[in-house]
Amino acid sequence: xxxxxxxxxxxxxxxxxxxxxxxxxxxxxARVLITYGGGSIKRNxxxxxxxxxxxxxxxxxxxxxxxxxTYETLMQAVEVVHNNKIDFLLAVGGGSVLDGTKFIAAxxxxxxxxxxxxxxxxxKITQALPIGSVLTLPATGSEMNxxxxxxxxxxxxxxxxxxxxxxxxxxxxDPVTTYTLPPRQVANGVIDAFIHTMExxxxxxxxxxxxxxxxxxxxxxxxxxxPKALKxxxxxxVRANIMWCATMAxxxxxxxxxxxxxxxxxxxxELTAMHGLDHAQTLAIILPAVMRARKAQKWQKLLxxxxxxWGIDTGTEDQxxxxxxxxxxxxxxxxxxxxxxxxxxxxxxxxxxLIKKLEEHGMTKLGEHRDITLADSQKIYESAR
Numbered sequence: 001x002x003x004x005x006x007x008x009x010x011x012x013x014x015x016x017x018x019x020x021x022x023x024x025x026x027x028x029x030a031r032v033l034i035t036y037g038g039g040s041i042k043r044n045x046x047x048x049x050x051x052x053x054x055x056x057x058x059x060x061x062x063x064x065x066x067x068x069x070t071y072e073t074l075m076q077a078v079e080v081v082h083n084n085k086i087d088f089l090l091a092v093g094g095g096s097v098l099d100g101t102k103f104i105a106a107x108x109x110x111x112x113x114x115x116x117x118x119x120x121x122x123x124k125i126t127q128a129l130p131i132g133s134v135l136t137l138p139a140t141g142s143e144m145n146x147x148x149x150x151x152x153x154x155x156x157x158x159x160x161x162x163x164x165x166x167x168x169x170x171x172x173x174d175p176v177t178t179y180t181l182p183p184r185q186v187a188n189g190v191i192d193a194f195i196h197t198m199e200x201x202x203x204x205x206x207x208x209x210x211x212x213x214x215x216x217x218x219x220x221x222x223x224x225x226x227p228k229a230l231k232x233x234x235x236x237x238v239r240a241n242i243m244w245c246a247t248m249a250x251x252x253x254x255x256x257x258x259x260x261x262x263x264x265x266x267x268x269x270e271l272t273a274m275h276g277l278d279h280a281q282t283l284a285i286i287l288p289a290v291m292r293a294r295k296a297q298k299w300q301k302l303l304x305x306x307x308x309x310w311g312i313d314t315g316t317e318d319q320x321x322x323x324x325x326x327x328x329x330x331x332x333x334x335x336x337x338x339x340x341x342x343x344x345x346x347x348x349x350x351x352x353x354l355i356k357k358l359e360e361h362g363m364t365k366l367g368e369h370r371d372i373t374l375a376d377s378q379k380i381y382e383s384a385r
Contacts, residue, residue, distance in 0.1 A: 001208040004257040010144045011170040018172045019134055022053040025170040030088040031058045035101045037065050037093045044180045046136055050092055060084050068272060069100030071152040081108045091133045095140025098133055099148035102166035105129040118150050122161035131168045136177040138243040139189035141250025143171035151273060158273035159361060175239035183230050187335040188280035190226035193246040195283040199262050200255040202301050203368040208258045215254045216308050218245050226335055259368040264290050266363045267377060270354045277344060284337040289384035291325045341385045348385040351378060
């Protein structure tokens with residue numbers, strides 16, 4: 001196991017009715033900006049619960065944060081922060097709202113070009129407004145980590161940044177808030193959490209038995225509960241397990257002391273930015289292609305994955321690995337996510353442009369060994385057609 005430093009600083013309030021606990025985690029004199037997305041929190045009553053809990057607080061709202069939050073929209077929110085002397089941000093929604101709110105927090109008092117926050121990977125952040133969250137879409141784990149992904153319409157960029165200064169102070173996770181999610185968003189969340197786990201698990205062995213078995217527990221739970229969530233949208237136990245899986249998949253716990261990949265995410269980001277596919281849809285396309293392209297480098301963990309996750313322990317090693325990859329594809333398809341570019345009427349003609357974007361963003365050495373070149377990335381895209 002590799003050396004690591006781990007500090008899980010976000011307070012989690014998990015369970016039904018926990019939105020009522022907001023006054024215990026937000027200062028009474030705070031000027032609070034509630035950020036959200038398309039307005040579903042108004043229709044499902046979550047925003048009303050937030051207002052009821054924060055009765056007597058000085059509250060403002062900013063809605064319209066996109067599923068892939070854009071720099072242009074978020075800078076409008078920064079103006080609201082300035083104009084109303086906001087000193088606390090409350091993100092109510094899913095990972096995109098949280099990611100956008102992290103950018104708002106960092107940009108509020110940033111002295112330079114605010115896009116530098118993103119292009120520097122967060123290294124230029126020296127201060128940020130405090131953030132809390134009420135999660136309504138389990139997927140990204142953004143409610144308990146310091147990362148965010150922001151897009152810019154003007155340039156077609158989609159890039160990640162991170163800083164401990166934008167780590168949420170608290171996260172309220174009430175599974176009931178997820179009952180009204182559309183099936184596509186439920187599926188996306190399950191797939192996102194699954195592949196977050198795979199990025200940290202499917203690399204090479206370092207004898208990190210605890211992290212491996214934590215990861216395997218998350219994968220098995222998502223495989224078991226994901227299809228149930230589509231069939232039984234108001235099954236509290238199912239929703240609770242999925243919600244906690246998504247948070248645990250990317251709060252730092254399973255990634256501590258182990259090598260990490262993230263190739264699937266980097267290649268997927270470019271597909272989303274160029275073609276507008278959902279984040280999870282791109283991941284479902286790219287991961288099987290990465291698994292096949294990097295079979296030799298991931299051989300031991302692929303065999304472990306085949307055995308422990310899918311119960312595949314017969315046949316040659318190569319046959320077992322291929323069977324595990326096919327089982328992964330079938331799971332994504334069962335959740336409603338196709339696994340080929342052609343399923344989205346993409347013929348691969350934009351692959352050269354995708355490679356140019358990867359180069360532009362410095363993604364020229366990817367993978368847990370940092371040995372995936374642009375030529376390798378091109379082969380991965382081509383094999384996913």
